[in-house]
């Protein structure tokens with residue numbers, strides 16, 4: 001008896017759920033439990049489960065031929081206080097696609113491989129798409145294993161800890177190149193809902209630059225140091241945030257966010273001496289990212305000089321915009337047309353594991369609407385009818401890709 005995508009998502013949502021949302025950061029007990037749940041469901045479908053050294057989990061179903069697999073999937077980790085659908089939908093939806101094929105006795109030409117990629121959100125180890133970036137060679141495995149979380153724990157230590165990799169699951173040493181890759185995901189924005197169209201075929205994924213910024217001023221007594229001689233780190237950081245906001249608005253079709261700020265010593269009656277923050281800037285147009293990078297460095301220099309504070313800006317992650325494969329897009333569009341499922345061509349402002357996979361294989365993405373466009377928040381939601389339709393459309397798209405690629 002098949003388990004519906006909504007029931008599976010509800011079971012997954014119980015893992016890591018809290019008052020404000022769901023938190024499943026990479027290599028934590030809850031992320032491990034999520035993997036266990038997927039692995040258990042995979043075994044019920046008589047599929048093999050393997051993982052690699054960075055913790056990517058693969059569910060394999062043989063095809064008629066051997067050779068490179070048709071891969072699909074998404075991620076099980078979440079942002080802090082995130083929703084039940086981002087990433088989870090792509091993994092669970094992929095599993096439902098496999099289940100449909102098993103139930104209907106449908107064989108594929110190629111082996112199928114459902115992936116649950118490690119640490120897509122970067123909510124523990126800062127680098128986004130950690131597992132898929134290692135898989136495609138953007139990050140070297142040995143460097144990735146040395147990344148530290150905010151408590152100083154390395155990926156290597158987290159992997160070695162009891163919760164790192166699933167017990168009793170074989171670890172695959174290589175990162176075999178797939179024949180193609182497809183990812184089912186919630187849109188995470190308002191475009192489909194506003195257009196009243198249930199499916200989005202993704203044309204390109206935005207590029208992203210991420211920076212560590214350290215502003216150094218001078219801590220002091222909040223009551224005694226005159227305004228004229230202060231060097232307040234927080235004010236320097238705040239001015240940089242506003243300059244960045246203006247730059248993103250001026251440049252257009254790009255977004256910039258300072259979502260992480262750490263103020264020291266963070267006391268009501270002490271002038272801030274140091275601020276660490278992170279910037280996340282995105283656009284589907286690489287030239288706009290280059291321009292925001294230029295404006296950021298220029299503003300940092302101006303503000304530092306004028307305020308007498310130090311501002312260091314270090315780019316720690318650079319992802320160029322990723323156009324998705326034209327042939328796969330038309331296969332997906334034609335499949336949706338054949339079933340009279342309306343669809344829209346659209347770009348993605350969120351990054352996805354498909355961005356990395358697109359570097360080594362033809363890649364496609366299918367979106368379903370997000371209620372109110374909300375995502376990365378606990379109340380993220382997609383209507384059950386849209387979730388079900390998305391899985392049905394994705395299943396048929398996978399079969400079409402297998403036939404035609």
Ligand code: GLV
Nearest residue numbers: 120121349350351
């Ligand atoms: C991940 O969802 C991201 O776009 O940051």
Ligand code: MN
Nearest residue numbers: 086087120352
């Ligand atoms: Mn996601």
Ligand code: MN
Nearest residue numbers: 079086121376
């Ligand atoms: Mn996300």
